[in-house]
Amino acid sequence: MSTASKGIARAFARRRWAQLTVLLGAPLAWLVVIYIGALGALLLTSFYSLDSFTFTVVKKAGLQNFRELLDVSVYRRVALRTLTVALAVTVIDVALALPIAFYLAKVATPRIRRILAVAITLPLWASYLVKAYAWRTFLDPEGGLLRKVFGLSPGFGLPAMVLVLGYLWLPYAILPIYAGLERLPDSLLEASSDLGGRAGATFRSVVIPLLLPALLAASIFTFSLSLGDYITVGIVGGKTQMIGNVIYANFGVNNVPFAAAFAVVPMLIMVVYLLVVRRSGALENL
């Protein structure tokens, strides 16, 4: 090593803040500029307005976009529908993921566990669009597979959307719950059983409390992924629309300020959700 580089090394060795700056500087700058900066721009834009004459954004701050969001009932309906869909998808996914993850973590032999783990993550390798279009051919109310094989199909609309979103995000629910169950020592289940706890009681008083952080983590994934979706709606949603579709439609007329204002709604929903989760203390266990 040359004397110069030795000097640099010595200089750094004595100054911990310099080490930290060099190590974290780039990722921190990335986080601030790209992540926080973009969010800031979004918030700022939501106060601007659109000049309908020239289709350009007028940079004069005002609350008109938010007032419109509150005044026009269709936006409330769309927001409420999106929230309902996200909640339904979350409940269904967690309910499905829990037994699957439990089987994976506690019952299956290592061999079967490996096979199942691959089977669960395999759909993640296929494109989202391909999967959504595949569901379209399943769900078609006239010539679809469900109609042909089972004689009934929900057709296109809200139920179809919940079904497809539930399918798409299921792996994101299984994986955190599986990880949570893995960390749950078998000895606790045995102890509960030794003390006379039946399966149901053990599940309620031992598994669920310890698993709560994992369940909430899974719900954050499925909830937020559903909240922002607008492509599945277009493919299997029939005549309905979600927040994402309204935002997309407003981009078409360059009404970016209104789109930004509406984008604040799912962000607020997420913030409230995360605060509730935090209050429950679950985040500390993550």
Next chain:
Amino acid sequence: MRIRPLVRLLTVAAASTLAFTACSSSSSDTTAAPASTETSAADTAANASGTADTVAAGNEAAAGIKAPNLPMATEIGAGEGQLNLIAWPGYTEKDWVTPFETASGCKVNVKAGNTSDEMVQLIKTGEYDAVSASGDASLRLIAAGDVAPVNTDLLKDYADVFDGLKNKPWNSVGGKAYGVPHGRGANLLMYNTDTVTPAPDSWSVVFDAASPYKGKVTAYDTPIYIADAALYLMKTKPELGITNPYALDESQLAAAVDLLNVQKSLVSEYWSDYLKQLSAFKAGSMVIGTAWQVTANTAIADGQKVAVVKPKEGSTGWSDTWMIAAKAKNPNCAYLWMDYIISPQANAMATEYFGEAPANKKACALTKDKNHCTTFHADDEAYFADIWYWTTPTKDCLDGRGPKCVDYAGWTKAWTELKG
């Protein structure tokens, strides 16, 4: 894993920032625009008929549009080696793109746009050189400074373009051309010939609450479709006083939206992706609705039993223009493409494939089907008299009534409310 939802939320944020930067730069261009490009109400009234071919070229401009003063190319330099296009499905097929690539050395990358709104969004990303814009996109692009005027003197075949397509309110402002015409056609009523009998001759089958095809009707999922309802009302309810389906005041828009609400009870699904429409017609969940000729051509080639008709009320339609992005990274290739796509051979192939009237007179001699120009009424201005080309609605009424019409942002809101 844990940051995924954050990433997703931030994608929305990042996308809007991109658009935001695009807007902020274009708005400054706009302020520099000369006021001379504004037009009088009298001009507007003449232009707004959309079909009248009487106004002298050169003084036409669309209502209420101020175009930023952007420079125009003075020569076509050497190609840059690649070209990024936004095109309607069916406009850039291998058959005529490959010869262009060989001749010009410009490798063509195409992004298909399903609606005019989508195209407007795409061009704002700044990643594309040229776009095949319909009339409802072109004015927005011109006004926002997203596209530059085109020096038509540099294009060798421009002289052969039908006069009925040159210097129109949707492709020029203040006498400056903003692109080259590609072709034109009508939005047609497509139906399944097995289930729909007798053959329809009116849009009433998709608007009348008593339509026998309830639950299997489809409509185009974009605000501009409101004009289809307005056109039907123009013919069936003259007391509303609609004279141009793109110039609707509050009460006329409300009437159109009411009609669309009736239609909504008939609709199985709206379509914006023509492939989705194709698959739904094939599966049978749609049997009748508005469609493009290319959709019908593809369905028929696929063995489906469908037919299209231009109903007696007339229809909305399009007159498409290839425009060059103001911030094109490959402007020479874009000019070479515009020059190529209106050349007789290429124009014949492209418009015959899509099923529309070509823009170049000489293309008519080169189509495979010698009757193509007759079938699609290429030189028949009378045929186009009851076709209302897509135009961007503006506050200043396109029919010259003054500033009391609902602009396209209002149409978008109405469409959002319609979907509920």
